[in-house]
Amino acid sequence: MLKFALVGNPNCGKTTLFNALTGSTAHVGNWPGVTVDKREGVYKKLEEAVSIVDLPGIYSLSPYTPEEVVARNFVLDEAPSCVINIIDATNLERNLYLTTQLMEIDVPIVIALNMIDEVEKAGDSIDELELEKRIGLPVVKVSALKGSNVDALMQRAYLASKQERKGLTVLCETALEHVINDVRIALKGHGVHNPLFHAIKLIEGDEIEVEMHKETVSMVDDFKEVYKHRVFGTDYEALVADGRYKYIVKHFSPVYKRSKSRSYASEKSNRIDKVLTHKYFGLPIFLVILFSMFHLTFSNDFLYLGAIFKLPTLEDLGLLTNDGEFRNYWVKLLSCFYDGAIFSFGSALNNFWNEIIISEIFGLIKNTVLNSGLSVWAVGLINNGIIDGVMGVLSFLPWILTLFLFFSLLEDSGYMARVAFILDRIFRKFGLSGRAFIPMIMGFGCSVPAIINTRTLADEKEKVATIRVIPFFSCSAKLPILTAISGGIVSFYGVGNADLITYSMYLLGVLVAGAAVLLMRSTSLKGEESPFIMELPSYRMPKFSSTVMLLWDKAKHFIKKAFTIILASTIVIWVLTHFNFSWQFISDDKIDKSILAGIGQIFAPLFTPLGFGSQLGTYGWVFVVASVTGLIAKENVVATLSTLATCLIAVAGKDALGLDLLAEDGVDAVKAMILVTNVSVPALLSFIAFNMTTIPCFATVATAKGELKRRKAFKATMLFWIVTSYLVASMVYLVGTYWWTAFIYLFAFTLTAFIIKFRNKRNKKV
Numbered sequence: 001m002l003k004f005a006l007v008g009n010p011n012c013g014k015t016t017l018f019n020a021l022t023g024s025t026a027h028v029g030n031w032p033g034v035t036v037d038k039r040e041g042v043y044k045k046l047e048e049a050v051s052i053v054d055l056p057g058i059y060s061l062s063p064y065t066p067e068e069v070v071a072r073n074f075v076l077d078e079a080p081s082c083v084i085n086i087i088d089a090t091n092l093e094r095n096l097y098l099t100t101q102l103m104e105i106d107v108p109i110v111i112a113l114n115m116i117d118e119v120e121k122a123g124d125s126i127d128e129l130e131l132e133k134r135i136g137l138p139v140v141k142v143s144a145l146k147g148s149n150v151d152a153l154m155q156r157a158y159l160a161s162k163q164e165r166k167g168l169t170v171l172c173e174t175a176l177e178h179v180i181n182d183v184r185i186a187l188k189g190h191g192v193h194n195p196l197f198h199a200i201k202l203i204e205g206d207e208i209e210v211e212m213h214k215e216t217v218s219m220v221d222d223f224k225e226v227y228k229h230r231v232f233g234t235d236y237e238a239l240v241a242d243g244r245y246k247y248i249v250k251h252f253s254p255v256y257k258r259s260k261s262r263s264y265a266s267e268k269s270n271r272i273d274k275v276l277t278h279k280y281f282g283l284p285i286f287l288v289i290l291f292s293m294f295h296l297t298f299s300n301d302f303l304y305l306g307a308i309f310k311l312p313t314l315e316d317l318g319l320l321t322n323d324g325e326f327r328n329y330w331v332k333l334l335s336c337f338y339d340g341a342i343f344s345f346g347s348a349l350n351n352f353w354n355e356i357i358i359s360e361i362f363g364l365i366k367n368t369v370l371n372s373g374l375s376v377w378a379v380g381l382i383n384n385g386i387i388d389g390v391m392g393v394l395s396f397l398p399w400i401l402t403l404f405l406f407f408s409l410l411e412d413s414g415y416m417a418r419v420a421f422i423l424d425r426i427f428r429k430f431g432l433s434g435r436a437f438i439p440m441i442m443g444f445g446c447s448v449p450a451i452i453n454t455r456t457l458a459d460e461k462e463k464v465a466t467i468r469v470i471p472f473f474s475c476s477a478k479l480p481i482l483t484a485i486s487g488g489i490v491s492f493y494g495v496g497n498a499d500l501i502t503y504s505m506y507l508l509g510v511l512v513a514g515a516a517v518l519l520m521r522s523t524s525l526k527g528e529e530s531p532f533i534m535e536l537p538s539y540r541m542p543k544f545s546s547t548v549m550l551l552w553d554k555a556k557h558f559i560k561k562a563f564t565i566i567l568a569s570t571i572v573i574w575v576l577t578h579f580n581f582s583w584q585f586i587s588d589d590k591i592d593k594s595i596l597a598g599i600g601q602i603f604a605p606l607f608t609p610l611g612f613g614s615q616l617g618t619y620g621w622v623f624v625v626a627s628v629t630g631l632i633a634k635e636n637v638v639a640t641l642s643t644l645a646t647c648l649i650a651v652a653g654k655d656a657l658g659l660d661l662l663a664e665d666g667v668d669a670v671k672a673m674i675l676v677t678n679v680s681v682p683a684l685l686s687f688i689a690f691n692m693t694t695i696p697c698f699a700t701v702a703t704a705k706g707e708l709k710r711r712k713a714f715k716a717t718m719l720f721w722i723v724t725s726y727l728v729a730s731m732v733y734l735v736g737t738y739w740w741t742a743f744i745y746l747f748a749f750t751l752t753a754f755i756i757k758f759r760n761k762r763n764k765k766v
């Protein structure tokens with residue numbers, strides 16, 4: 001099959017084009033370094049099917065980071081039938097720098113002038129026929145985003161792929177001409193493929209190249225010696241780069257016609273950047289934006305209007321019956337959006353989803369099962385084992401999607417790249433570059449792609465440190481834990497605000513990450529942070545359809561997980577709690593005699609210092625068990641609590657708390673847990689902290705193992721997660737319970753910091 005490779009600078013629209021050509025939904029973001037590995041798809045609109053390969057972005061064919069090497073090697077080693085060189089036309093000159101290198105390879109090339117819509121919007125124009133003539137390669141104007149002209153591009157690529165092409169260089173007009181030519185001929189004599197390309201890279205002294213053709217180094221030096229009188233200076237790398245730029249400016253730049261009225265857009269974006277990336281205000285603005293996101297997602301009191309204006313509740317309005325039921329269906333509907341306060345966007349959506357959709361559907365199923373005449377244990381397994389577990393997880397879907405929507409808007413607009421820029425200054429103090437921020441913030445979505453993204457970090461130690469802290473950026477699967485527990489705390493104990501608790505737990509994760517990185521970078525993982533150069537992409541209006549696509553993908557993934565891994569786990573949990581060691585069925589209120597209770601009680605003492613161990617008595621082990629099932633998938637934590645909740649309500653007496661057995665969601669489950677175990681608020685917070693920082697889910701562990709090249713580093717990472725979670729959770733519990741222990745911790749931290757500083761100083765002196 002023909003193979004076309006998409007090659008270009010970071011953020012020039014390769015993945016957008018890839019999606020447009022192949023109908024895939026690969027991740028597109030408005031910042032460099034989204035794609036870190038190659039990805040294949042098929043384009044079917046030509047005479048024959050063509051395989052399209054999306055590659056990580058590169059600025060030059062002398063790569064610095066592992067993911068850039070992927071792109072270079074693909075072009076050189078896999079001999080694609082055609083290279084589609086995508087160029088961000090709004091940045092023509094800089095993008096053509098890569099083109100001048102690609103054209104030295106013996107491979108058919110077609111140039112796609114992408115983002116032509118933005119060029120035209122600015123009132124500029126590009127003479128593509130003139131460019132084609134000057135550069136000697138087919139040039140096609142496209143807009144990957146709008147899908148315009150992409151089929152014409154493919155036609156040109158198809159034609160090009162049928163012809164052989166010999167490499168050419170723009171350096172033939174420079175003083176390097178002779179040395180390049182002689183080295184090229186010599187390499188050709190040695191049977192080297194792409195001799196022109198390799199000759200130039202060898203002359204530059206490119207690291208990979210020199211490593212690959214060690215035997216030729218002295219020969220190249222000899223040639224350099226011969227032509228020494230023609231060349232000014234010895235920095236060949238700079239000479240080559242300079243030659244390329246001069247050629248671009250002289251021959252290619254004139255094809256770009258600027259309109260006079262231009263730069264309005266860039267002026268506007270500069271003005272925005274002055275505020276958003278301000279030295280002092282930049283960070284506070286980011287924190288406020290982040291908090292607004294959480295507020296809009298989780299708050300049950302939008303802008304705190306209810307609290308400020310003492311808005312009336314539904315009861316005050318006389319909309320409830322004497323037994324506290326809704327007067328009619330409309331009141332029930334209203335209650336999803338308003339009850340003494342306006343619910344924020346995410347919360348309203350969540351109420352609607354749970355009260356109107358989920359509980360109705362599952363309630364119907366539960367009733368059908370109940371009246372079907374199945375045996376007691378079968379009804380229990382289906383209704384309480386399976387449905388409660390799956391429902392407990394599904395009930396969080398709108399919250400997850402809302403938060404994801406906000407993150408995706410920040411990312412697509414180009415703001416995230418600014419945040420990386422702001423944070424660079426702070427990250428440097430922690431021994432990381434701002435680049436590390438991107439995988440970290442991706443961790444809020446899912447740790448797996450986040451860990452893969454650390455390939456963009458050139459320094460191995462920086463990469464290891466980043467991988468270790470990524471799980472502390474609470475992922476969407478951990479969101480149910482956070483919200484169910486904070487919801488439980490607020491509605492059972494009546495303290496705090498759900499959005500404030502959630503936000504501070506997220507922040508706690510970030511703080512722990514910061515402290516851990518600081519510690520690692522000044523002890524076991526000392527090293528230079530890599531230089532951080534990231535261009536700021538232009539601000540863009542996020543595209544509606546691609547945002548919807550992204551959310552749809554996320555929802556599909558989540559629902560699939562609920563009905564596979566989570567379902568399987570809840571069945572196992574249900575069976576283990578409804579049978580005793582002699583495999584006799586036991587009823588809901590006897591679960592303290594079950595197999596799981598037996599096992600859980602053995603481990604419970606380990607968690608006593610964290611507040612959810614032995615001190616919780618007969619049923620305390622439920623928290624331990626929930627944490628363990630979280631190792632499979634973090635959604636399991638709440639699913640397990642939901643599955644066990646029915647049993648605990650049975651223990652407490654059926655109508656305790658007025659918990660409706662049919663309307664089981666995560667928050668109700670936590671309320672049941674609190675009622676039966678008397679677990680305290682600090683212990684609940686410690687439970688969140690523990691699950692947030694401990695060994696992440698199975699998929700993340702496997703990914704980390706794959707990315708950490710050395711076995712020892714992987715083992716150390718597992719240990720690091722266990723120790724950190726234990727320390728952090730016990731600290732949350734102890735400080736929350738006995739406030740004065742805060743001083744002990746403070747003292748311990750200061751002492752540690754001093755010892756490290758002292759040792760590092762002494763080591764430096766030696």
Ligand code: GDP
Nearest residue numbers: 011012013014015016028029030115143144145
């Ligand atoms: P990659 O890093 O090269 O894979 O670039 P992406 O495909 O991730 O796109 C980077 C950004 O450019 C995203 O915000 C896209 O929406 C945007 N983009 C891509 N193609 C076009 C285009 O033709 N026109 C405009 N206006 N934006 C585009």
Ligand code: MG
Nearest residue numbers: 014015034035
């Ligand atoms: Mg990409």
